[in-house]
Amino acid sequence: MAKKPVRIKDIAKAAGVSIGTVDRVLHNRGNVSEDALKRVNEVLDKNEYHPNLIARSLGSKRDYKIAALLPNHLNDDYWGLAYQGIELAKPEWLHYSVHIVAYEFDPDLASSFQEASSKALKSKPDGVLIAPILYNETFPFFKNLADKAIPFVLFNTNIIESNALSFIGQDLYHSGRLAGELTCLGQTGEGQFGVLHVDEDLNDSIHLVQKENGFRDFIAERYPFTHTIVSLNRTSSSDFSFKKKLANLLSQPDLKGIFVSSSRGTETAAYFLKEYGKKEIRMVGYDLLEKNIAYLKNGIIDFLIHQKPQQQAIEGINCLANHLIFKKEAKRVNLFPLEVITSQNLESYIANQAEHTVINISVK
């Protein structure tokens, strides 16, 4: 039978000191004599002590605040899901005295981000979760956080130089490659593929470029000579030149597939495919948003790659909270699997995501 884990009390006895002293060396709070320190450490590493995190959280009366910074979720289903994730995590972590507050900003307005981020800072959070979709604006904010020694976690978009505690998201290059694979599958002969970016500023959105690169690389490997790729970029919903170019692309008889690089764009592109009666063209897009689901069901869309915004947000909160209250070290990079959704496994995803356990505490 497995034996009981050793407790602070045990090592205190073994070292001939009080539990207070052991606690002090455990958290290097100082105020402990050379001698005691040595004795405790000796006992410590021959007994391999694992703190009981449960008891730790109960015993500690400290409150923690986590600020979550993300684009406004009204009128945006993708960020709506992320927001949902945060709302789900909220009541769960409250039991551990972790308070989560969301600060939302307009992703098209730098000033809005600055406002939200300074509000977040003013609340003196112990940790920050952030979707850094405005590259230029977030950078000074990171610096600010670093100066104040506030740990922060990135999700959705990675900024490698940020020195964040953790990044949670997907490998976008491989996401693009996967899209390429799904687009090519079973296609024969010559032809062309379209890559669509919709309503995103490509200069600020390296992430979409990464997807396109992955897509292009895969196609180039699979069909070195026979296929061409057309990339279209809609800058805003009133961009008429896009509409014309798209109409032209869709009228090509050898068009074999369309890849849309974002979840919002997916809906737009699907709409046009339907309008032009191009149901049979292979189409790959992103995420289980309501409209996308409808297009997947009626066969306009063939594959959706699931970015799991909700779970990303939850994981982000969990990562911070575990770090703060349990002192758990975070994975520097937490890449979610690239999940493929089709009309036939869609339901199994929907049924499952509804209610799913939120808090994740690893006791190790």
Add this chain to the structure above:
Amino acid sequence: MAKKPVRIKDIAKAAGVSIGTVDRVLHNRGNVSEDALKRVNEVLDKNEYHPNLIARSLGSKRDYKIAALLPNHLNDDYWGLAYQGIELAKPEWLHYSVHIVAYEFDPDLASSFQEASSKALKSKPDGVLIAPILYNETFPFFKNLADKAIPFVLFNTNIIESNALSFIGQDLYHSGRLAGELTCLGQTGEGQFGVLHVDEDLNDSIHLVQKENGFRDFIAERYPFTHTIVSLNRTSSSDFSFKKKLANLLSQPDLKGIFVSSSRGTETAAYFLKEYGKKEIRMVGYDLLEKNIAYLKNGIIDFLIHQKPQQQAIEGINCLANHLIFKKEAKRVNLFPLEVITSQNLESYIANQAEHTVINISVK
């Protein structure tokens, strides 16, 4: 600022009784007067009390034993993964005084199952996790458990009449439909498909039949008249008639795809596909076993449907443990999403499954 959760003490005060009494009604341990019961319940449902599970587990000094019954994992990678899951859950739950012991049996030997199950029973477990792959043998065991009022959870295979606390697994009919979709994708013209069952006794394995039904139904809907389906069943590795029939099938010029219904069979079928130089034939199989992964990488296999044996086992343990120590009610049916693995998203799955949080406590 979110307010503190209400505690037992709070509702005791509000109801004008002691915390002991509240605890009694919370766990309906009886010994509480009509009057007190009513008052406590009133306070209870107007204050929506959520117990602090952390404190609960700390406070309870009870030990729990969970027995896990599953096929021997030596020489079987699929069950090896399930076993791994159990091993992962072990140390995590130990902190909550839950002891997990695995009892393995030879899936081809009824007597072996009986031996393992009676051993498990003798350990007087508080809960049992079981992969009921031997339909006939498990039934009396379920009865035995029910008589002793020991809760049990099924995973991998569902037996609806078992009256289990929960079933954890996938919807196999839809798994088959998904396989059908993936097999058809991009295929044109007439042709035939093959369904392969390898080394499983179909009489005892309704689950494989469910997959085949899903597959057939999907194909019939998609191609009502143009495609035929051939079903082959290998009863043992020395079944020569199978080899001949398979060779014949593979030599058909209009063979468009192969669906293998089990993870072990997947490897076998892939081997033959490679031997016969039929790399271009669409092939769909199951699970991220080492060999299957290799065949996926080199293009013999096109899709693997991921049954997540490891996570199923972990979820099963979590379900039982949460039920036992936290009195959480379990989902009667916990269907995992049907995950699609291709050569391009494979790595994202492998990287992710390595180390992933195990314990899942929902505080709600």
Add this chain to the structure above:
DNA sequence: GTGAAAGCGCTAACAA
């Protein structure tokens, strides 16, 4: 520098 002690929210044994 150190130890003793209170308390986190809960369970369970024990008195009353």
Add this chain to the structure above:
DNA sequence: TTGTTAGCGCTTTCAC
């Protein structure tokens, strides 16, 4: 039928 109390393993305060 009740209320009281002693823990669970840890943190944190406070006196020595």
